[in-house]
Amino acid sequence: MTDAVVVVALLAVAGCATAAVANRDPARQALILAVLGTSLAVLFTVLQAPDVGLSQLAVGSALTPLLIMLSVRKVRRRSAHGKDSRQ
Amino acid sequence: MKTRTTLLAVGEVLAWWAALVVLWLMLISTVYTLEWVVGACAAGLGALVARAGRRAAVSRR
Amino acid sequence: MNGWILAATVVLAVGLGTTLWGVATGPLGRRVVAQNLSTALVCPGLLLLSQGYSRTAYVDLALLLALLGPVGTLVFVRLLADELGDNPPQAWGPTWVAAGVGTVVVAVLCAVTGPGRAMVKLLVIGALLVGGNLLASRALSGGFPGVSRD
Numbered sequence: 001m002t003d004a005v006v007v008v009a010l011l012a013v014a015g016c017a018t019a020a021v022a023n024r025d026p027a028r029q030a031l032i033l034a035v036l037g038t039s040l041a042v043l044f045t046v047l048q049a050p051d052v053g054l055s056q057l058a059v060g061s062a063l064t065p066l067l068i069m070l071s072v073r074k075v076r077r078r079s080a081h082g083k084d085s086r087q
Numbered sequence: 088m089k090t091r092t093t094l095l096a097v098g099e100v101l102a103w104w105a106a107l108v109v110l111w112l113m114l115i116s117t118v119y120t121l122e123w124v125v126g127a128c129a130a131g132l133g134a135l136v137a138r139a140g141r142r143a144a145v146s147r148r
Numbered sequence: 149m150n151g152w153i154l155a156a157t158v159v160l161a162v163g164l165g166t167t168l169w170g171v172a173t174g175p176l177g178r179r180v181v182a183q184n185l186s187t188a189l190v191c192p193g194l195l196l197l198s199q200g201y202s203r204t205a206y207v208d209l210a211l212l213l214a215l216l217g218p219v220g221t222l223v224f225v226r227l228l229a230d231e232l233g234d235n236p237p238q239a240w241g242p243t244w245v246a247a248g249v250g251t252v253v254v255a256v257l258c259a260v261t262g263p264g265r266a267m268v269k270l271l272v273i274g275a276l277l278v279g280g281n282l283l284a285s286r287a288l289s290g291g292f293p294g295v296s297r298d
Contacts (some may be wrong), residue, residue: 035168050206
């Protein structure tokens with residue numbers, strides 16, 4: 001019966017990962033990745049590994065989305081710049 | 088005037104320090120001497136950073 | 149299996165299920181709202197899990213999530229400001245529901261814990277959770293004009 005919460009966490013992780021793969025836009029993928037990080041932390045907690053969950057929360061909930069969004073912004077700005085200079 | 092500014096700065100850092108030490112003592116599980124020492128040092132650093140952050144936020148406005 | 153873990157399972161299933169559905173489909177504004185609500189709903193679940201396993205150290209996970217969840221949402225608000233600018237997402241109903249869930253869970257756990265430092269820690273987590281959630285929602289709905297000036 002305690003396994004019910006493990007099943008819920010596993011289903012959430014599997015659903016998030018599938019949704020992250022199924023999306024094409026990097027900004028939306030970053031949003032799903034943030035939720036995936038949170039559900040992974042829940043999974044680690046219910047598997048009795050709260051230390052791993054703590055580092056997963058610290059990295060996955062704010063740091064990874066920040067890095068991805070900064071890279072997306074830089075790439076978009078550079079491509080917009082290139083188009084302007086060519087025209 | 089200058090003494091007043093210094094006193095205000097020291098008072099602000101002390102207020103931040105006291106608040107951060109109280110927060111540290113609330114968040115730890117067991118209280119003993121080493122925890123007090125580490126908490127006081129961390130709260131000192133945090134108080135300096137907090138004052139710098141507040142001044143940066145105020146001067147930007 | 150005890151009641152705490154059952155309650156945590158329900159909170160996590162409902163919270164993660166709805167936010168996964170919200171973040172995987174629909175327009176961009178709704179996705180950001182769903183990401184914000186996922187942290188606001190998982191945090192009470194983690195608190196309930198800590199009580200269910202009777203390990204007070206697990207509370208630190210909820211503390212970190214209550215601190216970093218709104219930070220993550222503010223990252224998205226800041227960096228998606230151009231896409232969200234014309235119609236900022238307004239979702240005060242779900243926000244207040246999440247804040248209510250957090251408040252109820254923290255209040256129940258405080259009543260169980262009894263007065264002491266552990267209760268103060270729970271109250272700090274609750275204040276961070278509800279305050280950060282409301283702040284992030286206000287920032288999402290365009291409550292802080294002039295933040296994105298570049």
